[in-house]
Amino acid sequence: MEVGFLGLGIMGKAMAANLLRHGFRVTVWNRTLSKCDELAALGATVGETPAAVVAKCKYTIAMLSDPSAALSVVFDKDGVLEQIGEGKGYVDMSTVDAATSCKISEAVKQKAGAFVEAPVSGSKKPAEDGQLVILAAGDKALYGDMVPAFDVLGKKSFFLGEIGNGAKMKLVVNMIMGSTMNAFSEGLCLADKSGLSPQTLLDVLDLGAVANPMFKMKGPSMLQGSYNPAFPLKHQQKDMRLALSLGDENAVAMPVAAAANEAFKKARSLGLGDLDFSAVHEVLKGAGGSGQA
Ligand SMILES: NC(=O)C1=CN([C@@H]2O[C@H](COP(=O)(O)OP(=O)(O)OC[C@H]3O[C@@H](n4cnc5c(N)ncnc54)[C@H](OP(=O)(O)O)[C@@H]3O)[C@@H](O)[C@H]2O)C=CC1
Numbered sequence: 001m002e003v004g005f006l007g008l009g010i011m012g013k014a015m016a017a018n019l020l021r022h023g024f025r026v027t028v029w030n031r032t033l034s035k036c037d038e039l040a041a042l043g044a045t046v047g048e049t050p051a052a053v054v055a056k057c058k059y060t061i062a063m064l065s066d067p068s069a070a071l072s073v074v075f076d077k078d079g080v081l082e083q084i085g086e087g088k089g090y091v092d093m094s095t096v097d098a099a100t101s102c103k104i105s106e107a108v109k110q111k112a113g114a115f116v117e118a119p120v121s122g123s124k125k126p127a128e129d130g131q132l133v134i135l136a137a138g139d140k141a142l143y144g145d146m147v148p149a150f151d152v153l154g155k156k157s158f159f160l161g162e163i164g165n166g167a168k169m170k171l172v173v174n175m176i177m178g179s180t181m182n183a184f185s186e187g188l189c190l191a192d193k194s195g196l197s198p199q200t201l202l203d204v205l206d207l208g209a210v211a212n213p214m215f216k217m218k219g220p221s222m223l224q225g226s227y228n229p230a231f232p233l234k235h236q237q238k239d240m241r242l243a244l245s246l247g248d249e250n251a252v253a254m255p256v257a258a259a260a261n262e263a264f265k266k267a268r269s270l271g272l273g274d275l276d277f278s279a280v281h282e283v284l285k286g287a288g289g290s291g292q293a
């Protein structure tokens with residue numbers, strides 16, 4: 001199967017490499033074109049523009065930072081819309097809001113192309129290992145065509161119906177993840193300040209009802225103050241913002257998520273946006289957790 005791949009950031013690079021490893025023919029494009037070199041060394045073809053990739057491939061996947069990037073790659077000059085059409089499918093796996101997905105879907109359909117949104121749950125390591133959880137919605141026939149690729153990229157795919165449902169599900173999941181990260185960080189600070197060993201707290205948590213892979217994976221590095229980015233904090237804050245907006249639209253009170261969003265915003269203002277989202281721990285430590293009284 002031949003696929004195009006637009007966007008070779010932390011996730012896109014791992015996903016495109018995975019497809020190549022599994023025998024897919026992949027044509028890649030990235031805004032910063034030099035990032036294509038590594039994929040070319042693995043056997044990918046490089047496209048000069050998103051339009052060139054879509055012209056070459058029946059199916060094109062995108063994995064871009066945020067709504068403005070997702071829209072730009074479709075609607076701007078040399079974008080996807082210039083070459084999408086009958087018999088071609090476009091699959092956006094970026095985390096965006098439902099309105100962005102709907103706008104892209106409408107434009108692609110107007111050109112007689114097919115569109116699926118398919119944001120993913122799971123970070124850099126699951127992307128490398130093909131263990132993502134895929135939250136797809138939109139054109140059912142295109143979804144069916146993409147199953148061989150989704151089977152390589154993920155451990156499970158959900159088809160959630162109409163466009164927007166994938167985006168919404170992803171935002172709900174990441175709202176919970178961002179709020180949980182804040183509670184976890186506060187707990188580490190509270191243990192430390194009250195004379196307990198945070199490492200022992202990690203051991204206790206791991207044996208109880210709230211044990212989860214995120215605490216296990218991020219806890220030790222948070223105690224070291226080490227935040228090598230797997231999921232950049234700026235993207236988690238974008239997801240909190242979009243989830244809160246979904247809450248506004250549906251009149252759902254989300255005081256916990258709102259407080260977590262403030263902490264992520266504060267972290268961004270301190271220049272921590274490109275670090276892993278667990279770097280929000282620095283804000284909570286600074287707020288009196290483990291910092292100087
Ligand atoms: N990292 C993670 O753990 C996960 C991330 N996600 C989501 O996946 C998406 C990608 O995340 P990730 O790979 O971590 O992000 P990165 O920041 O590592 O990569 C972002 C990508 O978007 C491109 N981009 C940004 N702005 C534009 C633009 N205006 N036009 C064209 N391309 C643009 C970047 O290109 P360039 O190289 O030129 O900057 C890069 O290829 C995000 O929506 C994120 O929320 C979902 C699950 C997990």
Ligand SMILES: O=CC(=O)O
Nearest residue numbers: 120121122123231
């Ligand atoms: O969006 C991030 C993730 O880990 O999932």
